[in-house]
Amino acid sequence: MFFNEEFETLPRPALDALQLKRLQAVLGKVYANVPFYRASFDAAGITPAVVKNLDDLQKLPFTTKQNMRDSYPYSLFAAPMEEIVRIHASSGTTGKPTVVGYTQSDIAIWSELMARSFVAAGAHKGDIIHNAYGYGLFTGGLGAHYGAERLGASVIPISGGNTKRQIMIMQDFGSTVLTCTPSYSLFMAEEARAEGIDIKSLKLRVGIFGAEPWSEEMRTEIESKLNLTAIDIYGLSEIMGPGVAIECIEAKHGLHIWEDHFIPEIINPETGERLPEGERGELVITTITKQGIPLIRYRTRDITSLSYEPCICGRTHARIARMSGRSDDMLIIRGVNVFPSQIEAVLVGIEGVEPHYLLIVDRQGTLDTLTVQVEVSEHLFSDEIKVLQALSRRIEKEIKDMLGVTCTAKLVEPKTIQRSEGKATRVIDNRKR
Amino acid sequence: MKVEQISIFIENKSGRLAEITRILGESTINIRALSLADTSDFGILRLIVNDGKTAAAVLKEQGFTVSMTEVVAVEVPDRPGGLSAILQTLDRELINVEYMYAFVERCGGNAVIIFRFDETDKAIAALTEENFNMLEGSRLYNM
Numbered sequence: 331m332f333f334n335e336e337f338e339t340l341p342r343p344a345l346d347a348l349q350l351k352r353l354q355a356v357l358g359k360v361y362a363n364v365p366f367y368r369a370s371f372d373a374a375g376i377t378p379a380v381v382k383n384l385d386d387l388q389k390l391p392f393t394t395k396q397n398m399r400d401s402y403p404y405s406l407f408a409a410p411m412e413e414i415v416r417i418h419a420s421s422g423t424t425g426k427p428t429v430v431g432y433t434q435s436d437i438a439i440w441s442e443l444m445a446r447s448f449v450a451a452g453a454h455k456g457d458i459i460h461n462a463y464g465y466g467l468f469t470g471g472l473g474a475h476y477g478a479e480r481l482g483a484s485v486i487p488i489s490g491g492n493t494k495r496q497i498m499i500m501q502d503f504g505s506t507v508l509t510c511t512p513s514y515s516l517f518m519a520e521e522a523r524a525e526g527i528d529i530k531s532l533k534l535r536v537g538i539f540g541a542e543p544w545s546e547e548m549r550t551e552i553e554s555k556l557n558l559t560a561i562d563i564y565g566l567s568e569i570m571g572p573g574v575a576i577e578c579i580e581a582k583h584g585l586h587i588w589e590d591h592f593i594p595e596i597i598n599p600e601t602g603e604r605l606p607e608g609e610r611g612e613l614v615i616t617t618i619t620k621q622g623i624p625l626i627r628y629r630t631r632d633i634t635s636l637s638y639e640p641c642i643c644g645r646t647h648a649r650i651a652r653m654s655g656r657s658d659d660m661l662i663i664r665g666v667n668v669f670p671s672q673i674e675a676v677l678v679g680i681e682g683v684e685p686h687y688l689l690i691v692d693r694q695g696t697l698d699t700l701t702v703q704v705e706v707s708e709h710l711f712s713d714e715i716k717v718l719q720a721l722s723r724r725i726e727k728e729i730k731d732m733l734g735v736t737c738t739a740k741l742v743e744p745k746t747i748q749r750s751e752g753k754a755t756r757v758i759d760n761r762k763r
Numbered sequence: 764m765k766v767e768q769i770s771i772f773i774e775n776k777s778g779r780l781a782e783i784t785r786i787l788g789e790s791t792i793n794i795r796a797l798s799l800a801d802t803s804d805f806g807i808l809r810l811i812v813n814d815g816k817t818a819a820a821v822l823k824e825q826g827f828t829v830s831m832t833e834v835v836a837v838e839v840p841d842r843p844g845g846l847s848a849i850l851q852t853l854d855r856e857l858i859n860v861e862y863m864y865a866f867v868e869r870c871g872g873n874a875v876i877i878f879r880f881d882e883t884d885k886a887i888a889a890l891t892e893e894n895f896n897m898l899e900g901s902r903l904y905n906m
Contacts, residue, residue: 706772706805711828713770713807713879714861715800722804741805743774745826 331454333446333481337590338645342638345646349593350384352618357381357390360624363408366401367626387593387616388604392627398428398568407431409621419467420567427467430567431622437476439619443588444477444573450586450643451561452536452579453507455482460505460534462514463541464490469571470541474509477573483507490514493521497529504533508558512539512548516685517749519555530557536579538563540572543653543671547678548685562652568628569615575650580642584649591619594648595627596636610635613650631656633669661691661757663698666735670756673702676728682709683725686747691759698761700737702729705744764887765833766877766900767815771808772828775801783808786825792818795904796877798864809864811836811877813904833883836866836903838873838896846876849895856889858882868906870898 332338340348357378360367370391371377380389398406407414415434419427432440453459459478463470471489478485486503488496490510497518499505508515515537522529534556540563552560564585565572574592575585587594592615596605599612613630634650641649655669662668670689677683688703704725712718718741725739748755773779780799787794796811809832812818819829839845853860859881866875875898880886890897 706828708828708830711770711772711830713768713809713830713832715802715807718772718805718807719802741772741774743772743826744828746774 331449331452332644333449334442338446338647340590340646342646345589346384348590349618350381352590353384353387353593353616354378354381356616356618356620356624357626359621360408360626364406364624366397366406384593387595387627390627392602392614392629393625394629395428395568395631399426402426403429404431406625407623409433414622416472418469418472418567418571420469428568430469433621436570436620436622439591440473440570440573441476441480443570443591444473445480446588447563447573447576448477448481448483448507448538450576450578450645451507451538451563452559453481453483453538457481457483457506457535458504458533459483459485459507459509460488460496460500460503461485462488462490462496462508462510462518463572469565469567473565473571473573474538493518494525497522497525497527500532500534501527506533506535508534508537508556510537510539511541512544512552512560513542513685513749515539515552515556515560516548519552529555532557534558536561538576540564543655543659543669545671545675545678546652547675551678551685564632564650564653566630566632568625569617569630570620574615578641578643578645584637584641584651586641586643586645586647586649587615589647592617594636594650596634597629599629599631599633607638608635610651610654633660659757661689661700661759663691663700663735666733668700668733668735672733673729674756676732677702677704677725680725680728682707684744686749687756688747689757691757691761693761700735701740702726702737703740703742703747705747706741707744764835764891764897764899765883766811766836766898766903768832768834768877768879769810769812769815769819769822770830770832771810771822773806773808775804775806780808782825783822783827786821787812787818790817790821792821795868795906796864796866798862798877800862809862811866811903815904832879834877834879835883835887835890836875836877836898836900837890838870838898839876841869841872841874845874848893849876849890852889852893852895853880853886856885858886858889866903866906870906875903 361378413433414431416432419429461474465471537558537560549560562577564575575587595614596611605611613632617624633654637649678685690701692699722739793813798809800807822829861879863878
């Protein structure tokens with residue numbers, strides 16, 4: 331099933347030609363209208379005219395999150411403010427938030443891409459979409475909302491929070507599609523159980539989960555606990571919001587990135603060099619239809635790989651692999667690169683371990699230490715010390731075997747690791763000053 | 764012959780025992796015997812109370828991880844060698860004691876010890892054979 335069959339299945343040569351035409355147009359526009367791009371192109375001694383084919387994209391400089399912060403709030407906008415109909419901002423955990431503006435046309439395209447994403451995930455007109463992404467400056471809530479309406483489904487704009495009420499509404503309103511963060515879906519399952527409600531018996535059929543990296547093992551866990559098909563969605567506010575890329579329900583293997591609007595590249599995050607298909611590196615995206623704030627070679631800091639292999643669903647758009655994490659989430663522990671999602675994959679693979687965990691990184695003298703806090707569920711609990719100690723040792727051993735990093739597993743009481751209704755906090759790094 | 768014990772997982776941090784005993788007190792649960800096993804990170808509190816089911820339910824409601832375990836309460840003659848005779852019987856039958864602790868009250872002239880065995884039924888049979896007296900749960904909870 332497609333939402334826009336013509337564009338979703340555009341043959342590669344036609345897609346390439348469309349990308350080049352749109353890329354050249356957007357380069358002309360940012361060079362003319364955005365002082366930052368004029369300055370950075372001039373500094374590199376180039377003009378938009380250097381781009382004669384898609385490979386020439388590599389000649390252009392990158393745009394970074396820092397560039398966006400330096401342009402706070404509106405300096406990167408390419409459209410005049412009277413054309414901007416919506417403003418979103420990403421959470422500013424380090425300094426000022428990054429601000430994005432959308433024109434009428436940007437909102438229309440976003441809605442269409444999100445509607446395409448819903449269809450790819452197996453949703454359709456007639457579905458009741460329970461949208462538990464936060465509404466507000468965060469793009470998740472409104473992005474999914476507009477896409478659901480564009481699709482013609484019924485959307486429940488529940489937003490995040492008040493989990494008991496969420497469960498009651500899912501039950502009473504007959505929600506068939508759930509959109510939220512993967513960790514929040516498990517939190518809902520837990521709350522439903524505490525309330526004596528069998529969440530598996532609800533009408534939920536598809537869950538579209540994103541906004542934080544998660545693992546294949548966590549998908550299995552969510553699918554069995556909520557009795558639905560769990561689909562991974564990708565997006566970031568700088569590029570658009572949710573709906574930049576999505577898994578198709580047919581393959582559930584890699585996320586199709588909507589290439590008629592975005593050009594993806596994978597680079598080596600250290601050297602900035604472009605990497606060949608299939609190699610893992612940092613995802614870089616160029617927006618080719620955005621008017622409010624077009625971004626050229628934006629460094630997402632997300633680590634993934636690209637595949638142009640044909641997909642069984644019929645879509646011709648390239649697929650990015652499930653994110654293994656943000657390059658800034660990556661922990662270097664005694665020289666070993668560790669993504670929280672890798673530890674999660676190990677934990678979820680151990681029978682009975684809940685995917686609620688917290689990693690605490692510290693430094694004792696010159697040595698980094700990693701503590702993995704894991705909640706003791708009823709399933710894991712034994713009244714014999716030796717059984718619990720064996721569990722701790724097993725967790726330590728499996729993490730050592732899989733990731734090559736030594737850690738201390740610490741069992742903690744259930745529900746003591748903070749649950750987040752938005753993005754889960756998985757890491758406390760006490761080494762940072 | 765089996766006695767119901769509740770076990771509770773607690774992290775080693777201040778106030779946890781106080782919290783558990785407060786919850787039990789407010790639910791008018793009377794603690795009949797207790798033992799605390801601990802490591803540097805966590806502990807397991809084992810309790811025999813007058814109403815195990817209610818105790819487990821109220822603690823779970825407050826977010827504690829609780830399990831029910833079957834243990835055996837054996838009367839131990841209050842004289843030198845009293846405990847030794849029991850343990851020798853178990854040893855002969857190759858039954859392991861996972862842990863044991865003393866009950867607060869005495870039963871007649873005898874002490875009462877709570878045992879957790881690896882093979883509970885086999886232990887009960889062996890002790891019965893040797894005429895050791897074991898206490899019924901109903902009697903123990905209200906002693």
